[in-house]
Structure formats: structure tokens, C-alpha cells
Amino acid sequence: MTQPFELPHFYMPYPARLNPHLEEARAHSVQWARDMGMLEGSGIWEQTDLDAHDYGLLCAYTHPDCDGPALSLITDWYVWVFFFDDHFLDMFKRTQDRAAGKAHLDRLPLFMPLDPAAEVPEPENPVEAGLADLWARTVPSMSVDWRRRFAVATEHLLNESMWELSNIDEGRIANPVEYIEMRRKVGGAPWSAGLVEYATAEVPASVAGARPLRVLMETFSDAVHLRNDLFSYQREVEDEGENSNGVLVLETFFGRGTQQAADTVNDVLTSRLHQFEHTALTEVPALALEQGLTAAEVAAVAAYTKGLQDWQSGGHEWHLRSSRYMNEGAVRSSAPWRVPTGPGTSAADVGALLASAAAERSRAYRHTPFQRVGPSLLPDFPMPFPLQLSPHLEGARGRLVAWSHRMGILLEGVWDEDKLAAYDLALCSAGLDPDATPEALDLSAQWLAWGTYGDDYYPLVFGNRRDLAAARLTTSRLSGCMPVDGEEPVVPVDAMERGLADLWARTTSAMTREQRRTLKAAIDVMTESWVWELSNQLQNRIPDPVDYLEMRRATFGADLTLSLCRMGLGPAVPPEVYRSGPVRSLENAAVDYACLLNDVFSYQKEIEYEGEIHNAVLVVQNFFGCDYPAALGVVHDLMTQRMRQFEHVAGHELPLLYDDLSLSQEARAAMRDYVADLQNWMSGILHWHREVDRYKPDFLARRAHGFLPDRPPAPVLTVG
Numbered sequence: 191m192t193q194p195f196e197l198p199h200f201y202m203p204y205p206a207r208l209n210p211h212l213e214e215a216r217a218h219s220v221q222w223a224r225d226m227g228m229l230e231g232s233g234i235w236e237q238t239d240l241d242a243h244d245y246g247l248l249c250a251y252t253h254p255d256c257d258g259p260a261l262s263l264i265t266d267w268y269v270w271v272f273f274f275d276d277h278f279l280d281m282f283k284r285t286q287d288r289a290a291g292k293a294h295l296d297r298l299p300l301f302m303p304l305d306p307a308a309e310v311p312e313p314e315n316p317v318e319a320g321l322a323d324l325w326a327r328t329v330p331s332m333s334v335d336w337r338r339r340f341a342v343a344t345e346h347l348l349n350e351s352m353w354e355l356s357n358i359d360e361g362r363i364a365n366p367v368e369y370i371e372m373r374r375k376v377g378g379a380p381w382s383a384g385l386v387e388y389a390t391a392e393v394p395a396s397v398a399g400a401r402p403l404r405v406l407m408e409t410f411s412d413a414v415h416l417r418n419d420l421f422s423y424q425r426e427v428e429d430e431g432e433n434s435n436g437v438l439v440l441e442t443f444f445g446r447g448t449q450q451a452a453d454t455v456n457d458v459l460t461s462r463l464h465q466f467e468h469t470a471l472t473e474v475p476a477l478a479l480e481q482g483l484t485a486a487e488v489a490a491v492a493a494y495t496k497g498l499q500d501w502q503s504g505g506h507e508w509h510l511r512s513s514r515y516m517n518e519g520a521v522r523s524s525a526p527w528r529v530p531t532g533p534g535t536s537a538a539d540v541g542a543l544l545a546s547a548a549a550e551r552s553r554a555y556r557h558t559p560f561q562r563v564g565p566s567l568l569p570d571f572p573m574p575f576p577l578q579l580s581p582h583l584e585g586a587r588g589r590l591v592a593w594s595h596r597m598g599i600l601l602e603g604v605w606d607e608d609k610l611a612a613y614d615l616a617l618c619s620a621g622l623d624p625d626a627t628p629e630a631l632d633l634s635a636q637w638l639a640w641g642t643y644g645d646d647y648y649p650l651v652f653g654n655r656r657d658l659a660a661a662r663l664t665t666s667r668l669s670g671c672m673p674v675d676g677e678e679p680v681v682p683v684d685a686m687e688r689g690l691a692d693l694w695a696r697t698t699s700a701m702t703r704e705q706r707r708t709l710k711a712a713i714d715v716m717t718e719s720w721v722w723e724l725s726n727q728l729q730n731r732i733p734d735p736v737d738y739l740e741m742r743r744a745t746f747g748a749d750l751t752l753s754l755c756r757m758g759l760g761p762a763v764p765p766e767v768y769r770s771g772p773v774r775s776l777e778n779a780a781v782d783y784a785c786l787l788n789d790v791f792s793y794q795k796e797i798e799y800e801g802e803i804h805n806a807v808l809v810v811q812n813f814f815g816c817d818y819p820a821a822l823g824v825v826h827d828l829m830t831q832r833m834r835q836f837e838h839v840a841g842h843e844l845p846l847l848y849d850d851l852s853l854s855q856e857a858r859a860a861m862r863d864y865v866a867d868l869q870n871w872m873s874g875i876l877h878w879h880r881e882v883d884r885y886k887p888d889f890l891a892r893r894a895h896g897f898l899p900d901r902p903p904a905p906v907l908t909v910g
Contacts, residue, residue: 216246251504365831379411559801621874712749719744
């Protein structure tokens with residue numbers, strides 16, 4: 191069969207190595223699969239299928255340093271996960287039997303108890319038998335923290351198969367952002383990262399959830415999945431009718447041919463690998479210092495990082511050799527120093543490939559700030575939801591000015607009353623929550639003012655001074671302004687601390703301890719993301735597109751907004767609803783729409799007047815090497831797709847979720863209110879951007895970002 195596209199040149203600077211216990215793992219996995227009922231008689235595989243796929247070779251390449259028993263166990267896990275995938279395809283995807291598929295998935299977590307001594311049900315099929323056996327053999331040597339994380343990753347891998355099934359049933363192809371997020375769960379690379387820990391070293395629980403470790407796992411995941419999409423396009427799209435493939439997603443989104451889409455997927459893959467390396471070499475060492483990790487913990491993180499790196503090169507090598515994938519004409523070795531010679535090998539010039547990769551990497555650092563770009567171009571924005579405004583708007587405006595004076599926000603040389611009026615944050619709150627009481631509207635407007643002030647303050651003060659240490663200390667002190675368990679808060683010394691302490695006390699007075707903990711974590715995510723922006727600013731580094739979109743949610747304060755919205759719904763909605771894929775997809779679509787909207791309106795303000803690099807339009811310009819109008823077109827298309835996804839989830843996926851979870855009528859009504867809150871949130875934000883002076887050329891020319899000439903900024907605490 192003719193291949194639908196020519197495989198691109200892959201960035202893979204690390205040579206693959208082969209575990210010497212390969213044959214032991216191969217023999218063991220065949221016998222294990224037979225014992226579990228996965229081979230003859232299963233209706234899914236024969237031994238010839240298992241031999242051809244050669245998961246022993248996959249694991250021997252991806253885990254080159256573990257001993258024989260560990261390699262055999264890991265290989266059994268991969269046999270199981272691929273059998274699950276083929277079994278689910280044959281039993282439920284091909285038949286479109288959603289109910290049976292859900293019933294099958296619902297039983298599987300029962301075979302993964304955190305306590306190894308707990309009883310499990312009697313397995314009813316090879317998938318259950320394999321999972322029960324593997325869990326019992328794996329978890330005794332791992333901590334409870336690892337068991338919990340690995341069980342969650344496994345459940346995501348299993349449960350998100352329902353998302354794929356729903357998309358096939360509707361004939362729907364995901365948009366790029368949705369696809370990247372869901373592919374991490376469906377594709378199983380976070381699950382693979384857990385097995386890397388088993389093979390190398392456990393990540394310390396104290397940093398397992400920190401951004402640098404999360405980014406290592408996510409970039410690893412994205413690269414693994416995008417590589418697999420390139421090799422498996424022919425089998426998945428042309429043979430199986432699969433919609434969940436990155437090449438198909440970009441074909442559809444950009445309207446490009448298959449070869450162009452494949453090349454773009456490879457560009458994203460390369461960018462994710464560059465992000466992995468950047469994080470490993472800069473953010474991970476800084477995290478180790480900040481958290482005071484011991485030498486043994488640092489060594490464990492280093493071993494885990496190297497294990498993820500080995501998986502990348504080993505997984506690539508296996509794709510080149512497995513009969514499961516399209517690999518005709520691919521270069522047969524990933525070792526960077528072995529350059530093929532002879533007729534037909536000029537395209538495999540590794541020196542040229544590495545030079546190209548170096549050029550792509552350095553492009554992110556070559557941006558010239560403060561370029562003249564002219565007024566922001568504003569396309570027609572999709573907005574199907576009507577605007578509603580609070581009748582208490584005028585009163586809130588005056589009370590916001592008074593509160594800002596009391597907190598000192600207008601006394602530090604960053605803002606004055608003229609700027610506060612131009613930003614009109616009470617107007618934003620009036621659209622976000624049109625049914626709020628006057629008191630609730632005041633609180634909302636004051637939160638917006640505090641967050642916007644902090645977002646302006648960090649780059650203006652710490653960025654201009656290139657003082658990352660002071661920014662980190664400030665961020666730590668802000669966290670100390672939010673007591674959860676009655677501990678003594680820090681004594682405020684500036685406007686941000688006074689404002690946060692005041693808002694925290696008034697917002698959390700009637701909250702439970704867990705609600706306070708959730709809200710504090712959301713605010714910490716936002717303030718820590720401002721430090722991430724500063725770090726990029728000091729390096730003059732335009733972020734990787736995927737990393738940018740995900741961190742943009744944090745810098746925008748999305749978790750804070752969503753936390754407050756959810757708490758307003760009360761206990762009617764069970765926590766598992768908020769944790770579900772459809773609800774997270776709904777929220778992320780709404781947040782991304784608002785973030786991209788802000789980037790479109792603020793392009794001139796940020797690029798021309800502030801020398802900013804954190805703007806989606808600029809990120810697209812840099813990644814694709816295109817001009818402003820072309821990049822704006824991509825961002826606008828993505829905004830449109832995010833709005834369509836929001837409507838799709840609200841109209842199609844949420845009703846299925848409610849039925850799956852047997853939600854009460856009260857909970858369904860509360861969720862309808864939540865969807866309406868998000869609709870108001872998006873329409874209110876669009877209206878605010880259109881009306882305020884903050885982004886308009888005349889105001890920018892008159893009051894571009896900078897300190898007030900007669901008022902220096904307040905002193906900043908520094909370490910020392």
C-alpha cells in the first residue's frame with residue numbers, strides 16, 4: 191500500500207540503546223499473554239500478532255538500563271495496554287456500543303487498590319486478568335504516592351477511550367488544543383512516565399506536582415504521541431477510521447494537504463523536545479535548589495529525566511522497526527554520529543538536520559522587542575451568547591476607586607486614577623456576573639483590579655530591574671497572605687500584599703478548609719506563572735506554542751475565576767463532575783477563548799509599548815515564521831474552534847456525562863447555571879475589551895506602560 195506522505199526528518203539527538211535482557215522479556219511476555227487469555231481464542235490476537243508487534247523490543251529500547259525481571263514486568267504492562275487498545279477497538283469502537291464500553295471501563299479501577307492486600311473482583315476477561323496480575327506484581331515496591339499517581343494515569347488512559355468513541359460516533363475531529371490535551375490521556379504517555387519511574391527512580395513526592403516535573407512529563411507525552419501519530423496515520427486513519435490523529439487534526443484545522451500537515455506535526459514535535467531540554471536544564475535545577483532537595487532526591491530526578499530521554503530515542507527506534515506502523519523509507523538509525531552514505535542518502539545528512547534544529551531553537555531568542563506594529567487588528571469575534579450587565583455597575587466603579595486608594599494600589603507609581611478609570615474593571619465584573627449583589631460585584635471588581643495590577647507590576651518592576659530573586663520572594667510572601675488553617679498571615683508591606691490580605695479575609699470567611707486550600711492553590715498558580723513570564727522575559731525567549739497556551743491560563747488567573755464560580759454552586763455538584771474530561775474541556779475552551787481574545791486586543795500594547803513576548807499572535811509568528819496578519823488568522827481560527835468546542839461540549843458531551851454519573855436533577859440544574867456563568871464570562875470579557883481604553887491606540891500613545899514621572903515605584907524587598 192502506498193504511504194500517504196513521506197515521513198519527515200525527526201529531531202533525535204540521543205542514540206537508542208538496547209537492553210541486554212531483550213530475549214528474556216520477549217519469551218516472558220508471550221507466555222504471560224497466553225496465561226492471561228490474550229492470544230489464541232481471544233478473538234483479538236494470535237501469537238503471530240504479538241511477535242510482529244514486538245513489545246519486548248519496544249521496552250528493551252525504551253528502558254535500556256533496568257534488570258531482566260523489571261524489563262519483563264514493564265513489557266507485560268505494554269502488552270496489556272496495547273491489548274486493551276485493540277480489544278476496545280474491536281469490541282466497542284467498531285460496534286459503537288457506548289454503554290457496553292462504559293461498563294467495561296467502570297470495572298477496571300477495582301483492580302488497582304492502593305492497598306495491595308485489598309481484595310479485587312474475579313476477572314471476567316483478559317484485560318481484567320492482566321491488570322489484576324500486573325498491579326499485584328508492581329505496587330509492593332513503590333510508594334503510596336506513586337501508586338496513587340499511576341492509578342490516576344491508568345484510569346485516564348482507560349476512561350478517555352470514551353472520548354475517542356464519542357468523537358468517532360459523531361464523525362468529529364478535535365481542534366489542535368483539545369487534541370493535545372486529550373491525547374496525553376488517551377495515548378498513555380503519562381502512564382509510560384510512571385513506568386519510567388519504576389525502571390529508574392521515583393520522583394520525590396514533594397516536587398512531583400511542580401511545574402518543571404509536570405512539563406517534563408507533558409513534553410515527553412506530546413513528543414511520544416505526535417511521533418506515534420506520524421507513524422500510525424495510515425493504520426489509524428485509512429484502515430481503522432480513527433479521528434484521533436494529530437496529522438488529521440492539522441489537516442482539518444489548517445486545510446492543508448497530508449504532507450504539509452505531517453511536516454507541521456513534526457515541527458511541533460521538535461518544539462516539544464526543545465521545551466523538554468530547556469526545562470530539564472534550567473527549571474529543574476532551580477526547583478531542586480528552591481525546594482532544598484537532598485543529593486539522593488536530586489539523583490532520582492536526574493535518573494527519571496534521563497529515563498524519559500531514553501524512552502524518546504528508544505520509542506523512535508521501535509517505530510522504525512515494528513510491523514504495526516508505516517515506516518517505509520525512514521532513516522534506520524537515530525544515532526546522530528552515524529551518517530548514512532551512498533546513493534539516496536543525502537537527505538539523511540545529520541549535520542544538516544542538527545543545524546536546522548539549532549536554527550529553530552535559536553529563533554525563539556532572536557525577537558527584537560518594542561517593534562512598531564501599529565493598532566491591533568480586530569477581526570469579527572465569534573460570540574453566540576448575549577451580553578448582560580449588572581445594574582449595580584455605577585456604584586461599583588466608585589467603590590473600586592476608594593478601595594484601590596485604601597490598599598495603596600494608586601500610590602506606588604504603577605497606576606493612578608487615570609489608568610484605573612481607563613481600565614474600568616468594574617465594567618468587566620458587571621458582564622461576568624450580571625446577577626451579583628452589590629457586595630459580590632464589589633468583591634469581583636476588586637479581585638480583577640488586584641490581579642491586573644499584579645500582572646502589570648511584575649514585568650514593570652521586576653522585569654525592568656531584571657530581579658528574579660525579588661519576584662520569587664514577593665511571590666512567596668503573597669502566598670503567606672492567605673492562611674488556610676488559622677496560621678498567622680504575613681504583615682502586609684505593599685499594595686499587593688494589603689489588597690490580597692483584604693480580599694482573602696472577606697472572600698474566605700464562610701469557606702471550608704478545603705475550599706480555602708483550593709482557592710489558595712489557584713492564586714499561587716497565578717502568581718507563580720508571573721515568575722515564569724519574568725524568566726522568559728529575562729532570557730528574551732518566546733515560549734513554545736503548547737507551553738504558552740497552557741501557561742496562559744495560569745497568567746490569566748483562570749483557576750482563580752473557576753474556583754470562585756464553582757464554590758458558588760454549593761455541594762449539589764459532586765467533585766467527580768469537576769474532575770471529568772468533559773467539564774475540564776468545557777472550562778479550558780472558555781478560558782482559551784478569553785486568553786486568545788485578550789492577546790488579539792493587546793497586541794500593540796504588549797509588542798510595541800511593553801516589549802512583551804507572551805502573546806499568542808507573536809508566538810504563532812515566531813513558530814511558523816509568518817507575518818502579523820497571517821498569525822492573527824491562525825489565532826482567530828483557534829478562537830473560533832475553541833468557541834465551537836465549548837458549544838459542542840455543552841450540547842453533546844455534558845448530557846452524556848450526566849447520564850453516565852446518574853446526576854440528580856438538582857446537580858444538573860446547578861451545572862446549567864455553571865455553563866451560563868461561563869457564557870456570561872466570555873461575553874462580558876469581549877464587551878470589556880471592546881469598550882475600555884486600556885488597549886486603544888490613543889490611550890497607549892498617551893499613557894504607555896511606565897512609571898508615573900513624579901512617583902517612583904515602592905521599594906521592593908530583596909534577598910540579602
